[in-house]
Amino acid sequence: MEGLRDRTKRAVRAELARQALELFAERGFDETTVDDIARAAGLSKRSFFRYFPTKEDAVFGELDAMGEQIAQEVAGRPPEEGPWECLHAVLRGWEERINAQVDAMRLVESTPALRTRLLQKRDEVRGRVIRALADRGVPPFEADLAAAAAGAALDAVAREWLRTDGSADRLALVDRAFTMLRPAFLS
Amino acid sequence: MEGLRDRTKRAVRAELARQALELFAERGFDETTVDDIARAAGLSKRSFFRYFPTKEDAVFGELDAMGEQIAQEVAGRPPEEGPWECLHAVLRGWEERINAQVDAMRLVESTPALRTRLLQKRDEVRGRVIRALADRGVPPFEADLAAAAAGAALDAVAREWLRTDGSADRLALVDRAFTMLRPAFLS
DNA sequence: ACACAATATGGCACTTGGTGTCGCAAGTGG
């Protein structure tokens, strides 16, 4: 048995994230101190940093795990598939899960520190995806370009989605973006 | 006459950047405090922040101006040119100027904080480029996608260049990247 | 049920990036 402690830990983590998001929404990111968040969740600033490495990560908590899974899905795709189709297929699947919350995205997009952290996270994911593609035999430059372009595509889709106040069909946008950028990756 | 004060100001700024780069190279970015840099250049921490808004900007000092010029060049292109060719042409011209220094790029690439700041800067430039494209009549989503993809292309090129220890032909790489990603932007 | 070990927490001190303020010294312009 090793599930009880982990469960409480995840519960605290979730509560912390919830409180953080709420405070950010009402007061703004910069106007909210880590101490405020911790207090609201019933613990100390010191403990906050045992759950999240930075203040920003209270918003992007599970993004790291997502990156790992994305890389794994890329690795698990049929070997004959080209890199671009591979990324298109995998990311299409994730697009739905990523952000149903318009308000959270607005918060991120309107807060430089959060926007920055998001770019950073995506950069890390890109690194993992490149390695996954490399394992499929894709040459480094092609892998790098494909991963970077795919990230750019998702980013553009997200912003377009915000521009239309969340009324656009995200899957359609993803398909459109990936089609427009369809590279000469063999295919 | 309004040149003396400005000249010393630019001189101090340059000296500050020089010292910063030197200290970063020998001690590492995180191990160098702003106070160290300021002292090395003969002034106070407070004054450092009158020349650069953040510690990272001592490395990326003139990037903002570049972004502005890029946007202007985009605006100044023949109106009938498609967005992708437009970006290709403009950025091709910049690629040479951007970084002849391998060591500086290595420093950036191996320092998370600097890498992050670079992503951030590019994101700002992307915003300006989008507006420039929009002024040319390119629809928002296309403009956004093109700008984001162009940024991704340059990033991939930069990394490939590092992979080959600076021996690759950057212009050729740029052309290759832009060709591979050639989108269906009308053309 | 009890003792023991593992672990979560809190408090504290400390470093560092970054900002507001104020007084001073120096250049600038008439």
Add this chain to the structure above:
DNA sequence: CCACTTGCGACACCAAGTGCCATATTGTGT
């Protein structure tokens, strides 16, 4: 030579993040 602007140092201050240690809490073996 006299106002006026402007760069600078010094100081106080805030918040993010880290190391350290003492202590509570809880899971586990007997």
